[in-house]
Amino acid sequence: MSADGMPAALSPYVTTLAAYDLGPGSGGVHRGLPSSTLSVTIPEDGPVDIAWIGRPGPGRRLRAAVAGLHLDAAELRQPAGTRGVWLTLTPPGAAALLGVPAAALAGEVADLADVVPALADLPERLAGCRSWAQRRALVEQRLLAGLARHGDRAGRRSSRxxxxxxxxxxxxxxxxxxxxxSRRHLSGAVRGEFGxxxxxxxxLVRFETARRRLVAAARSGRTALAEVAAASGFADQAHLTREWRAMAGCTPTEWLRAEGPPAPPPPAPR
Incomplete structure (x- = not known):
């Protein structure tokens, strides 16, 4: 068992397993940002509607969504509520736990039942659980079953x-x-396996690092974008803002205002 309670066999592949609640002020809407991990979203009640921001064409309505690595943002809407279970996997985790290479999911979102038919009943099983402990145990059990089916092969250690x-x-x-x-060999291997x-x-890693630093800065009450940009590997604040517009469809400040953590309360008067 790892320090966060995750079974040791899953730790190399699962980066997040958590309950989520978008909150009453969200209207059941969430912006799915690019990340270095794949994500599985299982709403507690009803389906989730997903549309890519900036891409033409209609969105999709899914009972549970699996998103591969992507470099643009998506809008998620839960018509029936705001809560659910959120799971993120490392790219090797897609093959190890779901039996599907990450490259097959890159840039796309699909229904969990289509990607892994063995997990088609998971949303209904989770809906029948009475507590988060039961939900977490069920998800871990099903992931361990997937790992047993697909195996923890040595090649995945090389991928990591x-x-x-x-x-x-x-x-x-x-x-x-x-x-x-060589760079050429690395490029072919990464594209072939992860898409x-x-x-x-x-x-993706740099963007994700900047997002974590933005959240930490906002929680401390000190959002210094120039410092976040420098610490995250961007040339300057303008570079950070351009990358956020391209990958998130908004500026860092706009995202923090809409979905970032609440600002800390002002200090009490003395």
Whole structure:
């Protein structure tokens, strides 16, 4: 068992397993931002409507949604409520737990039942649970069953090393040098397995790092975008803002205002 209570066998593949509540002021609407992980969203009641922000065409109504790696944002609407279960997986976790390579899901969102028929009943089973402890235990049980079916192969350890090298470096050439391969070989391997280029994966990591720092700064009551940009690997605040517009469909400030944590209360008068 890991420090957060996750079964040790799942720890290399599951980065988040949590209950969520969008809150009464959200109207059941949430902006799904790009991330270095794949996500599974299972609403507590009814379906979820998902549309890609900035992409033409209609959205999709799904009972439970699986989203691959993507570099643009999506809008999620839950007509019947605001609560559910949220699960995020590392890219190797898609194959290890769901039996589907991450590349097959890249840039797309699909119904959980279509991706993993063995999990088609999971939303209804979760709806019948009486507590979060029961829901968490059920999800962990089903993920462990998936891991037993698909196996924890040695190749996935190599995949994790590849993503760690990309996450820990600023340039693709640096990651290739750490891994002892050419940039061309690294590019082909990453695109073939995860559905994005190495540079795109590094963009996802940098964006995700900036989002975490923005949230932490907002919670402290001090949102200094220039500092967040510098600490997250952006050239300057303008670079951060351009990347957020491209990947989130809004500026960092607009996102914080709509979905960020509440500002801390002012200090009590003395």
């Amino acid at each position: 090393a590849t993503l760690a090298a990309l996450s820990g470096t600023a340039r693709v050439e640096e990651a290739a040098r750490l891994l002892g391969c 994005v280029t190495p540079k795109e994966y590094q963009r």
